[in-house]
Amino acid sequence: MSDELIAALKAALIGAKREAGLEATQALLDQGVDPVIILEEGMAKAMLELGAMWTRGEVFLPEVVASATLFKRCNDLVEPALLASGQSKKGALVLTATVKGDLHDLGKNMVGAMLKTAGFQVHDLGKDVPVQTIVEAVRDMQPAIVGLSALLTTTVPVQREVIKALVAADLRDKVIVMVGGAPVTEEWAKEIGADGFAPDAPEAVRIALALTGAA
Numbered sequence: 031m032s033d034e035l036i037a038a039l040k041a042a043l044i045g046a047k048r049e050a051g052l053e054a055t056q057a058l059l060d061q062g063v064d065p066v067i068i069l070e071e072g073m074a075k076a077m078l079e080l081g082a083m084w085t086r087g088e089v090f091l092p093e094v095v096a097s098a099t100l101f102k103r104c105n106d107l108v109e110p111a112l113l114a115s116g117q118s119k120k121g122a123l124v125l126t127a128t129v130k131g132d133l134h135d136l137g138k139n140m141v142g143a144m145l146k147t148a149g150f151q152v153h154d155l156g157k158d159v160p161v162q163t164i165v166e167a168v169r170d171m172q173p174a175i176v177g178l179s180a181l182l183t184t185t186v187p188v189q190r191e192v193i194k195a196l197v198a199a200d201l202r203d204k205v206i207v208m209v210g211g212a213p214v215t216e217e218w219a220k221e222i223g224a225d226g227f228a229p230d231a232p233e234a235v236r237i238a239l240a241l242t243g244a245a
């Protein structure tokens with residue numbers, strides 16, 4: 031039954047069918063399905079499929095915008111359940127940002143929500159965040175981790191710029207840098223001297239716990 035609902039949720043997200051999407055999300059929550067499954071197996075996979083359709087020219091930008099809007103609505107339903115399933119302790123601070131030039135924030139927000147569930151405090155700097163804004167926030171807020179998201183091949187290099195700017199500001203050894211986003215790889219993370227990479231939000235939590243010694 032929950033498999034059917036996951037399939038219904040994916041279809042609704044891909045087709046930007048608002049009512050059907052919200053209904054499927056609520057039904058999954060009512061059935062007690064793990065919010066992480068709803069987010070990763072339902073919502074994130076739907077966006078991946080939508081991306082492939084976009085590449086093939088089967089959908090166009092306005093349709094993707096509509097699906098992204100519905101994604102945020104579904105996320106608003108899932109997030110309280112996700113947070114309720116988590117820990118209440120105040121853990122280490124994580125700053126999250128989508129780098130300059132990049133407006134994709136659905137994945138970053140999922141990572142932030144799941145980190146909160148694991149007990150981290152999360153401060154989101156938003157999307158399209160300039161390098162210097164990130165550096166200044168690291169200086170001022172002294173987070174344990176800064177998590178950088180990039181979804182475009184043109185903005186992935188900005189992750190390297192942030193690391194270079196942290197080095198120049200003498201802050202690099204004071205913060206753990208994690209990178210992610212669909213085009214980002216383990217190899218890229220190593221090449222630019224990041225401390226951690228994760229392909230999805232649950233893995234981001236595991237890596238963050240391991241890197242902060244909280245695992």
Ligand code: B12
Nearest residue numbers: 077081133134135136137177179182183210211212230231
């Ligand atoms: C939704 C979407 C949009 C929405 C974004 C809405 C929003 N608020 O985010 C809109 C319509 C605005 C958009 C715009 C554009 N997009 Co767009 N978009 C997508 C799409 C379909 C889905 C992205 C998404 O949300 N996925 C779902 C989330 C959950 O997954 P995720 O972001 O990968 O995040 C997961 C992991 O990567 C990881 N993660 C993410 N961040 C982080 C951070 C850390 C620290 C860690 C550890 C892990 C981590 O965990 C997340 C959860 O599992 C992708 C397709 C794709 N294959 O990615 C294209 C895609 C990324 N877009 C693309 C393009 C080209 C564009 C535009 C340039 C289109 C245009 N002509 O205007 C603009 C760029 C605007 C800009 N300056 O940023 C291309 C990029 C191609 C490339 N080579 O760079 C893609 C791949 C589509 C395609 N196949 O062509 N887009």
